[in-house]
Amino acid sequence: MTERMNLNQQLVLDANADEKQFLTFMMDEEEYGIDILTVQEIRGWEPVTVIPNSPSFVKGAMNLRGTIVPIIDLRQRFGITHIDYGPLTVVIVVSVTLKEQKKLMGIVVDAVSDVYSISEETAKDVPDFQDSENAQFVHGLVNVGEKMVVLLNLKKVLDLHDKSCVKSNGG
Amino acid sequence: MSIDLSQFFDVFFEESFEGLDAMESELLNLEPGKEDQETINTIFRAAHSIKGGSGTFGFTAVSDFTHVLETLLDQIRNGQRQLTAEHVNLLLKAVDCLRAMLTALQAQQEPEQQEANELKQRFEAILNGDSRSDEQGQATSTTDYTSEEQTHLPITFQIDFKPLPYLFKTGNEPLYMIAELSELGELETQALHDELPKFKQLTPDDCYLYWRFFLTTTRGEAAIREIFEWVEDDAEITIVQCGGLFEAPDEHTAEVDILPGEQAETELPLEVNVPQKPLHEVKKEPSAGKDARKNADPSTTSIRVGIDKVDSLINMVGELVITQAMLSQIGEQEITESSIAALQEGLAQLAHNTRDLQENVMRIRMLPISFVFSRFPRLVRDISQKLNKQVELKLIGEQTELDKTVMEKLSDPMVHLVRNSLDHGLETPEQRIAQGKDPVGTVTLNAFHQGGNIVIEIMDDGKGLDTDKIRKKAIQNGLIQAQDELSVDEINELIFMPGFSTADNVSEISGRGVGMDVVRKNIQALNGSVEVSSETGVGSTFTIRLPLTLAILDGQLVQVAEHTYIIPLISIVESLQIDITKVSNVGKGLQVLRLRDEYIPILRLYDIFNHKGAREELDKTLLVVVENDNYKVGILVDDLLAQQQVVIKSLEANYQRVDGISGATILGDGTVSLIIDISGLIKLSGLRRPGSSELLVDLKTDEGIPA
Numbered sequence: 001m002t003e004r005m006n007l008n009q010q011l012v013l014d015a016n017a018d019e020k021q022f023l024t025f026m027m028d029e030e031e032y033g034i035d036i037l038t039v040q041e042i043r044g045w046e047p048v049t050v051i052p053n054s055p056s057f058v059k060g061a062m063n064l065r066g067t068i069v070p071i072i073d074l075r076q077r078f079g080i081t082h083i084d085y086g087p088l089t090v091v092i093v094v095s096v097t098l099k100e101q102k103k104l105m106g107i108v109v110d111a112v113s114d115v116y117s118i119s120e121e122t123a124k125d126v127p128d129f130q131d132s133e134n135a136q137f138v139h140g141l142v143n144v145g146e147k148m149v150v151l152l153n154l155k156k157v158l159d160l161h162d163k164s165c166v167k168s169n170g171g
Numbered sequence: 172m173s174i175d176l177s178q179f180f181d182v183f184f185e186e187s188f189e190g191l192d193a194m195e196s197e198l199l200n201l202e203p204g205k206e207d208q209e210t211i212n213t214i215f216r217a218a219h220s221i222k223g224g225s226g227t228f229g230f231t232a233v234s235d236f237t238h239v240l241e242t243l244l245d246q247i248r249n250g251q252r253q254l255t256a257e258h259v260n261l262l263l264k265a266v267d268c269l270r271a272m273l274t275a276l277q278a279q280q281e282p283e284q285q286e287a288n289e290l291k292q293r294f295e296a297i298l299n300g301d302s303r304s305d306e307q308g309q310a311t312s313t314t315d316y317t318s319e320e321q322t323h324l325p326i327t328f329q330i331d332f333k334p335l336p337y338l339f340k341t342g343n344e345p346l347y348m349i350a351e352l353s354e355l356g357e358l359e360t361q362a363l364h365d366e367l368p369k370f371k372q373l374t375p376d377d378c379y380l381y382w383r384f385f386l387t388t389t390r391g392e393a394a395i396r397e398i399f400e401w402v403e404d405d406a407e408i409t410i411v412q413c414g415g416l417f418e419a420p421d422e423h424t425a426e427v428d429i430l431p432g433e434q435a436e437t438e439l440p441l442e443v444n445v446p447q448k449p450l451h452e453v454k455k456e457p458s459a460g461k462d463a464r465k466n467a468d469p470s471t472t473s474i475r476v477g478i479d480k481v482d483s484l485i486n487m488v489g490e491l492v493i494t495q496a497m498l499s500q501i502g503e504q505e506i507t508e509s510s511i512a513a514l515q516e517g518l519a520q521l522a523h524n525t526r527d528l529q530e531n532v533m534r535i536r537m538l539p540i541s542f543v544f545s546r547f548p549r550l551v552r553d554i555s556q557k558l559n560k561q562v563e564l565k566l567i568g569e570q571t572e573l574d575k576t577v578m579e580k581l582s583d584p585m586v587h588l589v590r591n592s593l594d595h596g597l598e599t600p601e602q603r604i605a606q607g608k609d610p611v612g613t614v615t616l617n618a619f620h621q622g623g624n625i626v627i628e629i630m631d632d633g634k635g636l637d638t639d640k641i642r643k644k645a646i647q648n649g650l651i652q653a654q655d656e657l658s659v660d661e662i663n664e665l666i667f668m669p670g671f672s673t674a675d676n677v678s679e680i681s682g683r684g685v686g687m688d689v690v691r692k693n694i695q696a697l698n699g700s701v702e703v704s705s706e707t708g709v710g711s712t713f714t715i716r717l718p719l720t721l722a723i724l725d726g727q728l729v730q731v732a733e734h735t736y737i738i739p740l741i742s743i744v745e746s747l748q749i750d751i752t753k754v755s756n757v758g759k760g761l762q763v764l765r766l767r768d769e770y771i772p773i774l775r776l777y778d779i780f781n782h783k784g785a786r787e788e789l790d791k792t793l794l795v796v797v798e799n800d801n802y803k804v805g806i807l808v809d810d811l812l813a814q815q816q817v818v819i820k821s822l823e824a825n826y827q828r829v830d831g832i833s834g835a836t837i838l839g840d841g842t843v844s845l846i847i848d849i850s851g852l853i854k855l856s857g858l859r860r861p862g863s864s865e866l867l868v869d870l871k872t873d874e875g876i877p878a
Binding site for chain 2: 052063068
């Protein structure tokens with residue numbers, strides 16, 4: 001809940017027309033940002049129902065007040081080593097439009113970090129490292145103070161029809 | 172004073188479509204020569220209220236058109252005119268035409284006038300009894316003309332108009348009518364005053380004058396009648412045609428004595444000229460209203476609910492409120508043993524209320540299947556005329572109720588099946604007589620409830636499916652191998668394969684080979700099934716089974732490792748502990764259980780779904796035997812849990828389709844549980860039909876699972 005409050009305060013403070021607000025979260029010591037307007041809500045991790053024969057990064061389905069929402073582990077999606085979920089582990093429920101259909105999905109991240117107002121023009125293109133599968137998920141890189149934030153391309157991240165979705169054990 | 176009439180449009184359209192449906196079904200009941208006064212009255216009333224309504228709302232095209240129709244009906248009703256088969260056909264066409272016009276108006280488009288004008292002209296031709304105007308109609312039907320232009324030759328009418336004395340009291344003024352008459356053409360007026368009383372006996376507000384007019388007009392009699400429409404009952408009106416082909420007959424009305432037979436003959440050539448709609452369009456027409464409404468604004472689809480259903484809902488809610496009050500009262504008390512008992516009782520009552528309420532809310536969506544059935548009399552009539560077959564249509568169980576969404580999706584497959592029965596199933600009268608059958612074939616539509624399913628049978632007493640022909644065709648199309656041994660039922664099943672058609676000639680009605688597989692797909696998309704049984708020379712029966720509703724399902728909760736799944740109760744045949752001595756291994760890792768005289772393949776759910784930690788020993792697990800498409804398989808689960816009704820939620824909405832899963836639901840504790848799709852599961856397991864290389868489930872039927 002404290003994240004929520006911070007978030008609201010920042011929203012009021014940084015109402016600059018040119019700049020977009022990004023919610024950032026931590027994963028494996030790195031800070032990632034997503035457009036705050038896609039964020040529906042932030043919840044704590046709770047056990048989900050496994051969807052059989054789904055890719056390993058799809059943790060399962062959750063009941064969000066009567067709607068079935070799939071939950072995706074972002075560490076596993078990026079191929080970062082899996083850690084056990086703890087009290088800080090959060091699920092960010094985002095709404096994305098995939099193939100003209102609005103979908104509600106949850107992403108599991110280590111912790112929510114901050115909200116920044118970032119002008120998208122300052123974002124730098126990703127260095128060209130074509131071998132990396134993860135490069136497609138990255139929208140751009142920005143510096144906030146001393147830190148670097150990776151802005152994510154959520155549509156790519158959540159498009160599960162992607163070739164990188166290899167079937168594996170769901171449980 | 173301005174009232175926004177548009178707020179009443181919906182009601183008007185709804186009532187008009189109902190009126191048209193009524194007209195259509197009554198027209199089909201009409202038999203020329205044996206017409207029933209009440210039937211004609213019903214048709215007349217329906218036409219009359221459509222005319223009135225459309226006039227009120229300013230849909231003049233509709234009201235003008237209905238007016239001619241009404242005039243003809245009125246004459247038939249009054250016995251001034253003999254009803255002929257031609258009239259019925261024309262009236263049916265008029266119903267179609269009106270429906271199209273109203274549909275267009277409802278979608279706020281300008282209605283298509285062409286067809287209406289042609290029909291109107293033919294009606295006027297009948298009304299005028301003038302065969303020349305038929306030719307006229309024929310000539311003009313190929314040319315473009317606007318709605319207002321009438322193309323009759325000028326005809327002179329003698330009109331005697333003798334108002335009853337109280338005419339003025341009804342607020343009518345003959346002068347206006349005369350003025351209107353003069354607009355129609357050349358008018359010659361004679362005012363007759365021989366009934367004018369002596370001045371002393373004269374009542375100043377009575378009408379003593381009467382008139383004789385000679386009007387030479389191109390507009391036909393109907394136009395004249397329209398002027399006198401409001402005073403019909405308050406005056407003696409005689410309209411007689413003079414000049415032209417016929418001498419003015421010494422009769423009360425203007426109609427010319429043409430025998431019905433002659434009339435039908437003179438009009439026949441015209442029949443060819445009226446653009447026939449292709450049949451595949453015909454099938455859409457009865458629901459055109461609904462479709463259009465959907466197109467216009469999907470949010471406004473409405474449903475008419477019986478007041479009894481609403482009343483019982485209100486009762487339920489009342490009880491719910493009482494229970495809620497009781498529970499909150501208990502909540503305020505101190506917790507004692509007795510209050511806990513009361514609480515439990517209250518909760519039980521709440522559960523009961525909720526269940527009742529749920530059932531009743533679902534009932535609102537339930538409509539009698541006659542909504543689908545009602546289109547078939549017309550369809551059968553049209554097709555049987557086209558095919559020169561005599562068909563009697565029997566409808567049984569019309570009041571069987573069915574979810575509205577299911578109903579909407581059901582009608583297209585049913586039209587396919589009925590059309591097939593008429594085209595392929597039934598023989599021509601000659602063939603039937605040769606086989607010692609009644610020349611009139613019978614098609615029966617039967618609907619009834621069975622368990623949680625609705626079953627719809629489409630039966631015909633025709634020649635049945637030609638298994639030899641189907642077999643040959645299937646071999647030819649590469650669906651089966653020549654050496655394959657198939658049972659009769661299996662051969663009959665082949666007609667549901669994509670691209671299969673036995674009709675030698677592709678006719679307008681059926682035989683394009685896209686029918687049956689689409690039927691099956693559509694019905695499978697509703698979680699239903701369709702089967703065929705047939706006996707050569709006796710007839711064939713198609714049986715459609717559908718769940719009553721798509722939103723709620725009775726489920727059996729089963730456990731596999733730590734996962735809970737739901738198997739639709741409807742597909743479960745039985746659940747049993749496995750007698751290990753009756754299990755045998757067949758081929759690659761497939762085990763079958765001998766159950767009575769059947770061999771049931773065992774599907775291990777944990778294996779198919781890749782779950783670890785499930786019980787694998789056959790003697791410690793349970794087998795749920797399920798049936799899909801007439802084929803039984805056993806699903807191996809760790810344990811059976813509760814049985815309960817579950818509300819189906821879409822997994823696809825936010826995720827994607829998952830093989831073997833038809834949807835999800837939320838259990839009492841708030842967790843998500845997935846619903847197993849039996850046919851998808853069999854597909855996943857890669858189980859094949861015995862004796863063939865074909866998978867038990869068609870790999871292409873991806874649409875087989877609803878969202």
